[in-house]
Amino acid sequence: MPDLTEYKESLIRKRDEITNAAGQRPFQATMDNNSRQGDLADQASGNNEVHIQLKLKQTDAKILQAIEEALLRIDKGTYGMCRDCGEPISAARLKAIPWTRVCITCKEKQST
Numbered sequence: 001m002p003d004l005t006e007y008k009e010s011l012i013r014k015r016d017e018i019t020n021a022a023g024q025r026p027f028q029a030t031m032d033n034n035s036r037q038g039d040l041a042d043q044a045s046g047n048n049e050v051h052i053q054l055k056l057k058q059t060d061a062k063i064l065q066a067i068e069e070a071l072l073r074i075d076k077g078t079y080g081m082c083r084d085c086g087e088p089i090s091a092a093r094l095k096a097i098p099w100t101r102v103c104i105t106c107k108e109k110q111s112t
Contacts, residue, residue, distance in 0.1 A: 004074050010098045011074075015067045018060050066099040082106055 073079040080089050082103040089103045102110070 004079060007079065007094060007098050008071065008074055010095075011067050011070050014098070015064060018064055018067075022057070022060060063099065066101070069101070070099040084109075 070079060080094060081087070082089055083101040084106040085103065087103055087105075089100060093100060093104055100107075
């Protein structure tokens with residue numbers, strides 16, 4: 001297993017990036033569905049923006065949780081091992097997605 005310091009630093013950087021970005025773009029649910037301002041296209045666009053913001057927040061929350069779990073696995077000594085098959089996860093996959101829990105083979109099986 002390669003030096004975990006690089007992975008830990010990468011995870012912490014990503015965690016900080018997400019939490020800092022969340023502070024810079026507060027959720028804005030300013031769409032008043034009862035208001036008749038703008039045409040239907042404007043209202044639909046506004047609803048769509050609120051929906052996208054919500055999805056981004058949910059995705060960020062999932063990634064933050066996965067990052068915290070990965071940091072715990074580093075502390076426990078189980079980082080880099082596939083949750084499903086127990087085999088080592090490739091360094092290339094860990095570099096691309098340092099919070100991943102599964103190897104590429106098991107991930108591909110999940111997608112089918």
